[in-house]
Amino acid sequence: MAKITYIEHNGTPHEVEVRNGMTVMEGARDNGIPGIEADxxxxxxxxxxxxxVDPAWVEKLPAKxxxxxxxxxxxxxxxxxxxxxTCQLKVSDALDGLVVQMPERQI
Known part of the structure; x- marks a missing residue:
């Protein structure tokens, strides 16, 4: 399980625990985090x-x-x-502490 912090565009943080094997997108969706639509x-x-992605995490994530x-x-x-x-980022213990910020809007 990893603690992931999702920061809304307005700066409001949401720290949630996401199970290993899920994606960062699923963690947001399942926890009602605003700003990720996942159409x-x-x-x-x-x-x-x-x-x-927070600059401290860019190099820690798998390549696109x-x-x-x-x-x-x-x-x-x-x-x-x-x-x-976020649908392409699989959660594992290695992502514990990940911080991501949502854009002003999704298109």
Whole structure:
């Protein structure tokens, strides 16, 4: 289990525990975190679970695969370094303490 902090665009933090094997997107959805819409349900077919990863975590996460890179082109104000799709981030003990911030809106 990992504690993940989701920060709304307005700065409101939500720290929740997410079970290993779930995705960061599922953790937000299951805990009612506002700001992650997840329209495609985690199929990497949209960009509505886009977040900015805290700079301290960028290098600790697995690399983006080509599909995620492509979908991030559709995200609202993507950052080439910090933007990730939460449906592509599998939770494990290694993600304990992860901090992500939601963009102003999802598109």
């Amino acid at each position: 495609c349900g985690g199929a990497c077919a949209c960009s509505t679970c886009h977040v900015y 695969d080509p599909m995620e890179e492509d979908m991030l082109d559709f995200a609202y104000e993507p950052d080439p370094t910090r933007s990730r799709l």
